[in-house]
Every structure is written in structure tokens, then in C-alpha cells.
Amino acid sequence: MTERDEIAVVGAGLAGCLLACFLARRGYPVALYERRPDPRTGKVERGRSINLALSERGLDALRRIGLDGQVMADALPMRGRMLHPVEGEQQFQSYSVSGDRAINSISRGALNNALLDAASALPGVRIAFEHRLVGLDPITGDMTFETPQGKVAATASVVLGADGAGSAVRGQLLGYGVLTESVDFLDYGYKELTIPPLGGDFALDPGALHIWPRGTSMMIALPNPDRSFTCTLFWPTHGTASFASLGSPAAIEQHFATHYPDLIPLAPNLVDDYQHNPVGVLGTVRCTPWQVNGKVGLLGDAAHAIVPFYGQGANCAFEDVVELDRCLDECDDDWAAALPLFQHRRQENAEAIAQMALANFVEMRDKVASPLFQAGKRVEHALERALPGRYVSRYELVSFSTTPYAEVRRRVRRQHRVLGAVAVGAAALLAGAVGAVISRGRRG
Numbered sequence: 417m418t419e420r421d422e423i424a425v426v427g428a429g430l431a432g433c434l435l436a437c438f439l440a441r442r443g444y445p446v447a448l449y450e451r452r453p454d455p456r457t458g459k460v461e462r463g464r465s466i467n468l469a470l471s472e473r474g475l476d477a478l479r480r481i482g483l484d485g486q487v488m489a490d491a492l493p494m495r496g497r498m499l500h501p502v503e504g505e506q507q508f509q510s511y512s513v514s515g516d517r518a519i520n521s522i523s524r525g526a527l528n529n530a531l532l533d534a535a536s537a538l539p540g541v542r543i544a545f546e547h548r549l550v551g552l553d554p555i556t557g558d559m560t561f562e563t564p565q566g567k568v569a570a571t572a573s574v575v576l577g578a579d580g581a582g583s584a585v586r587g588q589l590l591g592y593g594v595l596t597e598s599v600d601f602l603d604y605g606y607k608e609l610t611i612p613p614l615g616g617d618f619a620l621d622p623g624a625l626h627i628w629p630r631g632t633s634m635m636i637a638l639p640n641p642d643r644s645f646t647c648t649l650f651w652p653t654h655g656t657a658s659f660a661s662l663g664s665p666a667a668i669e670q671h672f673a674t675h676y677p678d679l680i681p682l683a684p685n686l687v688d689d690y691q692h693n694p695v696g697v698l699g700t701v702r703c704t705p706w707q708v709n710g711k712v713g714l715l716g717d718a719a720h721a722i723v724p725f726y727g728q729g730a731n732c733a734f735e736d737v738v739e740l741d742r743c744l745d746e747c748d749d750d751w752a753a754a755l756p757l758f759q760h761r762r763q764e765n766a767e768a769i770a771q772m773a774l775a776n777f778v779e780m781r782d783k784v785a786s787p788l789f790q791a792g793k794r795v796e797h798a799l800e801r802a803l804p805g806r807y808v809s810r811y812e813l814v815s816f817s818t819t820p821y822a823e824v825r826r827r828v829r830r831q832h833r834v835l836g837a838v839a840v841g842a843a844a845l846l847a848g849a850v851g852a853v854i855s856r857g858r859r860g
């Protein structure tokens with residue numbers, strides 16, 4: 417076996433490691449190239465999100481390689497949102513009509529390590545850490561990597577870019593003029609803070625995803641197995657009440673005391689975290705094509721990074737791997753047929769979740785707090801109970817099913833149209849009845 421026979425996967429993040437497992441299972445020799453050192457040696461990159469919400473799509477992929485049990489052993493199920501108003505009591509909003517369905521807070525590092533262990537245990541997978549892709553010929557599959565020992569050349573029969581939102585593979589295809597891309601950055605960034613355990617226990621309810629909706633900005637908090645919470649601020653990058661506007665410890669304390677008063681006693685390192693943790697960027701990546709000549713392909717964030725407000729980026733990347741595996745099945749492992757089929761099937765779904773994720777930001781930071789929204793949720797849950805399986809909320813379809821994202825949007829639109837028609841019909845009936853009563857009254 418030579419490098420020419422190998423499938424190269426660039427990026428040993430969440431999608432890359434899972435992909436290596438699926439490809440090795442199909443019998444391919446796989447070379448997994450990662451720019452970072454082996455994360456299992458203990459070094460943690462500051463500023464990458466510490467935990468993430470894993471839901472049905474991600475779990476479905478992990479089940480297929482028998483890793484769901486291990487990953488879920490340390491997961492903390494979150495059955496709904498806990499809203500923190502500026503004043504007054506916290507309010508719980510269940511994610512599902514039954515109240516028992518949950519999204520799962522898991523450690524990103526532990527998930528990545530579990531996937532790395534699974535990939536490296538498979539025959540045929542070799543992992544090259546500290547290999548940063550800096551050159552790629554899309555015709556030959558020849559690659560150049562920067563390593564601590566200098567530049568290294570490699571090649572492969574197929575090169576798959578799973579190297580995240582700032583993908584170097586995508587950048588190379590762009591440089592060759594065989595791909596176009598758009599990157600829409602939000603005017604918002606994110607910063608992480610920590611709520612440590614309180615008296616050895618969780619300081620907040622660990623069964624919920626906590627949200628501090630503040631109109632134009634928000635904070636969320638997810639529980640960790642060590643009984644801490646990781647908070648993420650999603651704030652404007654510039655302007656008033658933005659990351660740029662708060663610098664001095666006094667200004668930081670004052671801002672949190674005014675807008676997040678219940679956080680102050682729970683976050684003793686607030687000012688230090690705020691001053692030292694970086695601000696991450698948020699955006700949506702769109703590009704096309706996702707493959708060139710069946711030789712180079714893109715998947716996960718490299719093909720379609722999205723904003724994190726539906727908790728679906730990693731779930732969607734995992735679903736990509738399942739779909740690519742299915743396309744290889746259907747195309748008898750003919751990559752020149754499988755990669756275009758993969759793009760054809762996944763692109764509209766990636767676009768659908770990209771749009772739903774953007775819309776969910778407005779819902780989380782603003783709408784969730786409004787009485788009208790809360791009443792709407794109660795009506796929605798009542799409909800789900802009255803019409804089980806026939807009326808299903810968007811949140812349930814996205815988080816608790818593997819219904820393709822584009823189909824979720826179509827189905828939710830259909831449901832809303834029918835509801836609208838029923839509401840108009842009911843109003844007409846009511847108006848008719850009222851009219852009849854009035855005219856009977858006049859006759860009498």
C-alpha cells in the first residue's frame with residue numbers, strides 16, 4: 417500500500433475523526449492530518465467552545481460506530497430552557513411536549529478524544545499531528561504540510577477537507593479558481609465565562625440550558641460534568657453594550673450588575689474571565705462546488721459553517737459523514753459519482769439549517785422572553801398533544817429527529833399554512849354565529 421491508495425482526511429476535529437472511522441470501516445486506508453498536537457496529551461486551546469449540545473442527528477451517527485454509549489456516559493441532558501430575567505423568578509420552557517426529550521451537554525474535548533481513540537484503534541488509520549495543510553493540487557491530490565520538522569509533501573487518491581470554518585482545503589480550491597465562497601460574519605462575537613461549582617454542587621439547575629435573553633444580546637450557560645457551567649456571551653462586537661465598549665474592571669462589574677445581576681454571586685472570576693478570554697467570531701460559510709473531479713471534497717464546517725444558535729453545527733457535520741457513507745454505498749465507492757451526489761443531497765439541507773440557526777438567534781435573545789411567544793409555545797404543545805405525529809414543532813424536528821433540515825422547513829411551513837386556514841375558518845364560523853345571534857336579536 418502506498419500513499420496513492422490512501423484517502424486523506426484533513427482535520428482531526430469532530431467531522432474528520434468520525435469520517436476516518438466510517439472510511440476505515442469501508443476498508444479504506446486513511447491518513448488523518450491535523451495541524452494541532454495530539455489533544456490527548458493535555459494541552460487545551462483557550463477560546464474554543466468547551467461544551468456543546470449533542471442531539472439526535474449527532475447521536476444517530478455515533479450509534480452507527482458504537483460510540484454513543486461512551487459519549488453519553490458523561491452527557492448532561494437538558495430538557496428545556498431556563499430563562500433568567502433581569503428581575504424576578506427563573507422560568508422553565510420544556511423543549512418537547514412530553515417534557516422528557518433532551519439535548520445533551522457534552523465536553524467538546526472529551527468527544528474529540530473519544531473519536532480520536534476510536535479512529536486510531538482501527539486498522540488502516542494513521543494520524544499525523546502537527547501537520548498543517550498549506551498546499552494542495554486539486555488535480556493530482558498532492559499536498560504540502562507545515563510540520564515542526566519543516567515542509568512535508570504527501571499525496572492521496574482522494575483528499576477530504578474536514579478542516580473547519582476557516583478550511584485550508586477550501587482556501588486552496590479558491591486559489592485555483594475552482595470554487596466560489598461567501599463568508600457572512602455576524603456583527604456579534606462570543607466570549608466564554610465560568611460558573612464554578614457552589615459548595616461542591618451545580619450552582620444552577622443542570623437539567624436545563626440557561627438563557628439570559630437581553631433583546632439585542634444574550635448569555636447562555638451549559639452544565640459540565642465537573643459541576644461547573646460554561647457561560648457564553650453573544651454580544652455585539654462594536655457600539656454601545658458591546659465587547660468593544662467594556663474594558664475596565666469597574667465597567668465590567670457595573671454592566672453585569674445591571675444586566676445579569678444573578679450571575680455576580682455565581683461567577684467569582686467574572687472580571688478575569690472577561691478580560692482574558694478571547695472574543696470568537698461567528699459567521700455563515702457558503703461555497704460551491706463542494707468537490708472537484710471526485711478528487712477533493714469538503715464536509716462539515718469546511719463546506720457550510722453556520723452560527724451556533726440551533727446547536728446544530730457538529731450535529732450537521734456528523735450527519736454529513738453518514739450521508740457521504742450512504743452515497744459511497746449507492747455509487748459502489750466510485751468517488752467521482754459519490755461526491756457530487758453528496759453535495760446534491762446535502763447542500764439544500766445545509767442552507768436550511770444555516771437560515772434556521774440565524775432565525776433562532778432572534779428567538780433566543782429576544783422572543784423567548786415575550787408573553788406572546790410563551791403563549792404561542794403553549795398552543796404549539798397543545799397542538800402536538802392533540803395531533804400526535806401530525807403536528808410536530810420545528811424544534812422537535814430539528815433536535816429530536818433526523819428529518820432532513822430542508823424537509824423540516826417545508827413541513828413547518830405546511831403546518832403553519834393549515835393552522836392559518838383553520839384559524840381563518842374558526843374566525844369565519846365565529847363571525848357567522850355572532851351575526852346570526854345579532855340578527856335573531858333584531859328580529860326578536
Ligand SMILES: Cc1cc2nc3c(=O)[nH]c(=O)nc-3n(C[C@H](O)[C@H](O)[C@H](O)COP(=O)(O)OP(=O)(O)OC[C@H]3O[C@@H](n4cnc5c(N)ncnc54)[C@H](O)[C@@H]3O)c2cc1C
Nearest residue numbers: 427429430431451469549579580584716717727729730731
Ligand atoms: C460558540 C460555539 C458553540 C457551538 N455549539 C454547538 C452546539 O451546541 N452543538 C453543535 O452541534 N455545534 C455547535 N457548534 C458548532 C461546532 O463546533 C462545529 O460545527 C463543529 O465543530 C464542526 O466540526 P468540523 O469537524 O467540521 O470542524 P472543527 O471542529 O472546527 O474541526 C476542524 C479541525 O481541522 C483542523 N485544521 C484546521 N485547519 C487545518 C489545516 N490547515 N491543516 C490540518 N488541520 C487543520 C483543526 O485544528 C480542527 O481540529 C458551536 C460552535 C461555536 C463557535
